[in-house]
Amino acid sequence: MAGLRSNLDTVNLHFILHHALILIILMSAINISMCHAVGETNPRQQLTKLATSFNKPEQIHITFGSKPNNIIVMWSSTSDEKSTVEYSSNPSTIKTAIAQSVQLKDFSANAKKFIHRATLENLSPGARYSYRILSGPSRVKSEMFSFNVPLNGAKSNHTYMVLADMGLITRSLQFIVHEAVNRNYDAVFHIGDLAYNLGSQAGAVGDKFMNKIQKFTSVRPYLTTPGDHERFNGYYHYRHRFSTPGASWPMKEGDLWYSLDLGLVHFVSINTDAVLAGGENKDKQLKWLREDLAKANKNRAQTPWIIVMGHKPLYCTKSVMEQECDKEFSGLRLSMEDLFFEYGVDIYFSGHKHSYERSWPMYKGTVFQKNNIDPAAPIHIITGALGYEYLFDSALSKPYWLAASMAQRNKELYGKLKILNATHLVWSVHVASNNEGVDNILVIKRRHGSFGTPGQVALEKLKQSLYSNASNKLPPEPFQIVDVPTATHKTLAYLGVSRKTVLLAVIFALTLFIFVFLRHSKVRKVLRF
Numbered sequence: 001m002a003g004l005r006s007n008l009d010t011v012n013l014h015f016i017l018h019h020a021l022i023l024i025i026l027m028s029a030i031n032i033s034m035c036h037a038v039g040e041t042n043p044r045q046q047l048t049k050l051a052t053s054f055n056k057p058e059q060i061h062i063t064f065g066s067k068p069n070n071i072i073v074m075w076s077s078t079s080d081e082k083s084t085v086e087y088s089s090n091p092s093t094i095k096t097a098i099a100q101s102v103q104l105k106d107f108s109a110n111a112k113k114f115i116h117r118a119t120l121e122n123l124s125p126g127a128r129y130s131y132r133i134l135s136g137p138s139r140v141k142s143e144m145f146s147f148n149v150p151l152n153g154a155k156s157n158h159t160y161m162v163l164a165d166m167g168l169i170t171r172s173l174q175f176i177v178h179e180a181v182n183r184n185y186d187a188v189f190h191i192g193d194l195a196y197n198l199g200s201q202a203g204a205v206g207d208k209f210m211n212k213i214q215k216f217t218s219v220r221p222y223l224t225t226p227g228d229h230e231r232f233n234g235y236y237h238y239r240h241r242f243s244t245p246g247a248s249w250p251m252k253e254g255d256l257w258y259s260l261d262l263g264l265v266h267f268v269s270i271n272t273d274a275v276l277a278g279g280e281n282k283d284k285q286l287k288w289l290r291e292d293l294a295k296a297n298k299n300r301a302q303t304p305w306i307i308v309m310g311h312k313p314l315y316c317t318k319s320v321m322e323q324e325c326d327k328e329f330s331g332l333r334l335s336m337e338d339l340f341f342e343y344g345v346d347i348y349f350s351g352h353k354h355s356y357e358r359s360w361p362m363y364k365g366t367v368f369q370k371n372n373i374d375p376a377a378p379i380h381i382i383t384g385a386l387g388y389e390y391l392f393d394s395a396l397s398k399p400y401w402l403a404a405s406m407a408q409r410n411k412e413l414y415g416k417l418k419i420l421n422a423t424h425l426v427w428s429v430h431v432a433s434n435n436e437g438v439d440n441i442l443v444i445k446r447r448h449g450s451f452g453t454p455g456q457v458a459l460e461k462l463k464q465s466l467y468s469n470a471s472n473k474l475p476p477e478p479f480q481i482v483d484v485p486t487a488t489h490k491t492l493a494y495l496g497v498s499r500k501t502v503l504l505a506v507i508f509a510l511t512l513f514i515f516v517f518l519r520h521s522k523v524r525k526v527l528r529f
Contacts, residue, residue: 023172044405055079057133057142057240058112059210060218063224066246066260068150069123071221072204073097073131074243075208076112081136085118088162089127097121102250104240111203115240117249126151128250143216150186156263158186161220162415163228164311164351164389167196168209172386172412179414179432180216187262188220190350192227192272192311194388198237206237225269226256227311227352244269259292264419266296272312272350276331277414278323286335293343297450302496304422304448306345313350315359315380317405318397323353325396329377337363340378346445349415350519351384354393356429358382358439361400363451368462370403372443376462377451379443385413386432401477403440412440422448423424 057075065072073085083099099118104111115134123129127149133142150158161180166173181186196207210217223244230238240250245260256271270289274281296306314333316325324330339361340348360367361375368376384393385407392408406413411431418426423446429439453459 001344003397023288042295055135055138055140057135059207060142060214061210061222061275062147063221063243064260065119066247068152069125071120071147072117072243073120074115074117075133076115076230077135078112079135080114081138083116083133083135085120085131087120087131088128089124093272095257102240106236107199107202109202111207117243123149126147127289147219150262152263157421158419159184161185161188161384161416162417164191165193165354165384166190167390168205168212169389170386170412171389173212174431177213177216178221185220187223187446188216189309191225191309191349193229193351193387194224197229197232198241199232203237206241225309225311226271228273231273244246254284254350256289257285261303264303264422265307268292268308270308270310272310272332275335290339293339297343300448305419305425307347307349308340308345311350312352313380313382314348316353316382316401317395319353319393319395321391321393339452339457341451344448344450345378347379347381349381349383351382352392353382354384354387355395355403356383356385356405356413359401360403365458366459366462367401372441374444374446383415388412406438480503
């Protein structure tokens with residue numbers, strides 16, 4: 001019986017396969033008939049179209065090359081076919097750029113395997129260009145995209161979107177995409193923690209994120225800075241998926257910093273995790289940073305503003321997530337704050353902390369003024385409020401240097417930087433879902449350059465100016481970052497008295513006073529009634 005059952009099973013299997021084959025042939029015949037009916041007389045073209053659709057370019061994004069009129073186009077696909085970019089500012093003259101390709105081999109089982117990069121060189125400032133991607137012999141084409149090449153010069157003004165800590169589950173992600181597409185931004189700066197994380201799920205999260213934001217990254221230069229969530233596996237996905245101004249590609253772990261002159265601003269992007277990690281890359285980056293800032297400071301006639309971006313802050317309030325930036329001693333402050341002061345960095349933008357915070361002009365934890373007219377020290381801004389879905393980081397302190405802040409779970413934020421001219425810029429912060437204004441400042445800087453000699457001499461100079469200028473509303477004592485000992489605290493420490501001891505003494509004195517008061521005969525007599 002067992003043998004008979006086996007033979008029947010075999011016959012049934014053959015019967016099923018035979019009829020399945022007949023069904024496939026019939027469906028193919030029907031498809032061919034339909035192709036003829038609609039005028040498509042070559043079914044092979046349909047099959048080719050179906051096959052090549054899997055190689056369609058995706059995750060398309062553009063950024064700046066070594067200068068603003070060099071635009072880099074990057075995309076991903078399933079094939080390493082030789083690909084090109086066709087581009088033009090005039091339909092009668094179409095140019096072609098040949099792309100490089102690399103394969104994602106490590107930590108990328110679920111990612112599109114091939115990444116491509118082409119450079120469109122020597123574009124005309126102020127012109128609008130259109131481009132499309134063509135993939136090799138299959139001639140698979142992307143849709144047509146357009147971008148504007150920024151103007152340069154003393155009369156040029158630019159607007160930039162500035163954000164950080166934006167990932168795949170950021171609630172306002174599509175609002176950010178809509179805002180970036182429909183406003184005339186010259187570039188979008190993403191200061192670290194992209195996608196959460198680019199390499200997660202073997203690269204699938206990175207692919208989904210880049211496809212989600214393609215509507216704006218394909219038409220607005222997208223400039224990135226590495227954060228702590230990019231550092232995994234030696235920054236593997238970050239180094240391959242992105243390109244930064246002036247860097248080789250794929251980027252090297254020891255070169256994840258850059259600078260670029262855009263209009264009236266010298267922008268600098270640094271890798272704060274490399275500074276904190278120490279070692280060769282820290283020394284290399286700090287040497288580069290000093291030389292770059294020194295050169296930029298001498299070039300103020302062309303780029304009067306200097307703005308630095310790094311993922312981790314130098315200063316922050318105390319919050320839910322313990323941070324190095326709220327401590328008395330910070331590796332980043334120790335390594336870079338003197339450089340920022342010496343070479344006159346106007347603003348330091350960061351993220352990492354999932355909230356919004358802006359300082360008054362400050363140095364060494366000391367507020368130099370409570371306005372933004374001719375700042376005498378750098379302004380520090382944290383714009384990490386798109387990361388609420390990953391960790392909501394509400395503030396637990398309000399130090400004197402804090403000029404503005406917000407952390408509300410239902411209000412994810414982004415920033416807008418407008419460079420009006422050589423002496424005026426506007427920084428504003430908005431709720432991503434409805435563009436409600438949260439913060440807005442005008443920075444006026446009539447004389448650009450170094451803030452002075454860094455160190456204790458700068459603080460002594462500030463004290464002298466405070467005593468001599470009666471119109472300055474700041475008290476003469478320096479106002480330090482939270483938890484840094486003030487002069488009173490230092491005196492108590494010298495006497496061997498801690499704040500805890502003082503608190504206990506006050507409580508004891510109050511208790512004793514109440515006890516004596518209640519024991520008084522007149523008080524007791526009144527209480528009886």
